[in-house]
Amino acid sequence: MAPVTNGRTIDLQNAPLHGGxxxxxxxxxxxxxxxxxxxxxxxxxxxxxxxxxxxxxxxxxxxxxxxxxxxxxxxxxxxxxxxxxxxxxxxxxxxxxxxxxxAAGMPGETAFIGWREHSDAKKGEVAYISTGAGPVGSMVIQLAKQDGLKVIASAGSDEKVKFMKEIGADVAFNYKTTDLREVLAKEGPLDIFWDNVGGETLDAALEFSANYARIIECGQISGYNNAGQPVKNTGLIFAKRLHIHGFLVLDLSPKYTAAFRAEFVPKLASGEFKFTxxxxxxxxxxxxxxxxxxxxxxxxxxxxxxxxx
The missing domain is CATH 3.90.180.10 (Medium-chain alcohol dehydrogenases, catalytic domain)
Structure with a gap:
C-alpha cells in the first residue's frame, strides 16, 4: 500500500478533549x-x-x-x-x-439473530448456507447443526470446504469446481436457504427449494461490485409459497443481544462453537x-x- 500522506501527529497527553x-x-x-x-x-x-x-x-x-x-x-x-x-x-x-x-461481535450476532428470528428450524430439515466458511456462514452452520438439521454448505476453495466439514456441514463443496445445481438436486429439496451471495446461487436455491421454504437474505456479495445479477426464478416464490426474509442485524439487536451474550458467546469461549x-x-x-x-x-x-x- 502507498504510504500515508495526510496523517497528523497529536500530543497524546495534552491534546484537548473538549469533554470527550x-x-x-x-x-x-x-x-x-x-x-x-x-x-x-x-x-x-x-x-x-x-x-x-x-x-x-x-x-x-x-x-x-x-x-x-x-x-x-x-x-x-x-x-x-x-x-x-x-x-x-x-x-x-x-x-x-x-x-x-x-464471532463474538456483529458477524456472530448476525448469524444468531437471523437464524433465531427467521429460520423456524425443525429437526430433520435441510438447510443450505452459501459462503459457509465465512464469519457469518460458519456460525449459521453450527447453529443449524445444533438444531438437528442436515446442512449443505458451499465456499470457494478446498481449504474452506475442509473447514466447513470440520464444523459439522454434512455436505460441503467448492462452488468453483462443483456444479451447484447437481448438488442441490441430489441433496435437497431445501427447507432453509441462508443467502450471502445472491445472483445465480439464489436462483438455484429457489429452483430446488421445497414448498414453504424460508429464504434468509443476509447479503448478496456477488453484486457488490457491479449492477447485480438477474434472478430468473422469481415465479417460484409464489408457486412454492416461499417465505423470503431480508434483515439488518441492527434492527433486531435490541430483541436478541442479551440472549446472544448469554447463550452464544459462552459457547465460543468454551470451544463448543468453532471460528477462525x-x-x-x-x-x-x-x-x-x-x-x-x-x-x-x-x-x-x-x-x-x-x-x-
Missing amino acids: VLIKVLILSMDPYMRGRLRAPEIESLEGYGIGVILRSETAGVEAGAHVRGILAHKEYIIASDITALEVIERDPRLHWSAYVG EDVTRGLDKVGDVMVAVQKGTNTGKAVVVVADE
Whole structure:
C-alpha cells in the first residue's frame, strides 16, 4: 500500500478533549458491506466496527482503561466528543479482543439473530448456507447443526470446504469446481436457504427449494461490485409459497443481544462453537485486506490489528 500522506501527529497527553475521550484503536473489522463506503469521494475516512481502549477521558462514567466497541474511523487515535454510539465491553479471558468484532461481535450476532428470528428450524430439515466458511456462514452452520438439521454448505476453495466439514456441514463443496445445481438436486429439496451471495446461487436455491421454504437474505456479495445479477426464478416464490426474509442485524439487536451474550458467546469461549480468524497487522494494510474480503481470498474473519495495548 502507498504510504500515508495526510496523517497528523497529536500530543497524546495534552491534546484537548473538549469533554470527550481519547481512544487508541486496537482492532478493526473488515467486512463485505464496507464496499458501499468506497464509492463516494466525500467520505473522508473509512469507518467500520472496531475495538479501542480509552487513554484519557473527560466523559462522566467512562474511565481510562475501558474498552469500547462500535464504529471507529480507520485511524490510530481518535478524539471523540460523543461516545453514545460506542459500547463499553468486557472480554472473556478465553477470547482475544479480535473475537469481539467477529464471532463474538456483529458477524456472530448476525448469524444468531437471523437464524433465531427467521429460520423456524425443525429437526430433520435441510438447510443450505452459501459462503459457509465465512464469519457469518460458519456460525449459521453450527447453529443449524445444533438444531438437528442436515446442512449443505458451499465456499470457494478446498481449504474452506475442509473447514466447513470440520464444523459439522454434512455436505460441503467448492462452488468453483462443483456444479451447484447437481448438488442441490441430489441433496435437497431445501427447507432453509441462508443467502450471502445472491445472483445465480439464489436462483438455484429457489429452483430446488421445497414448498414453504424460508429464504434468509443476509447479503448478496456477488453484486457488490457491479449492477447485480438477474434472478430468473422469481415465479417460484409464489408457486412454492416461499417465505423470503431480508434483515439488518441492527434492527433486531435490541430483541436478541442479551440472549446472544448469554447463550452464544459462552459457547465460543468454551470451544463448543468453532471460528477462525485471518489476522493482519498494520493500519497501512487495510486496503489489501479490503480487497481480499471482496474477492473472498481471506480465510476466516478478516481483522486488522492496529496496535497492541
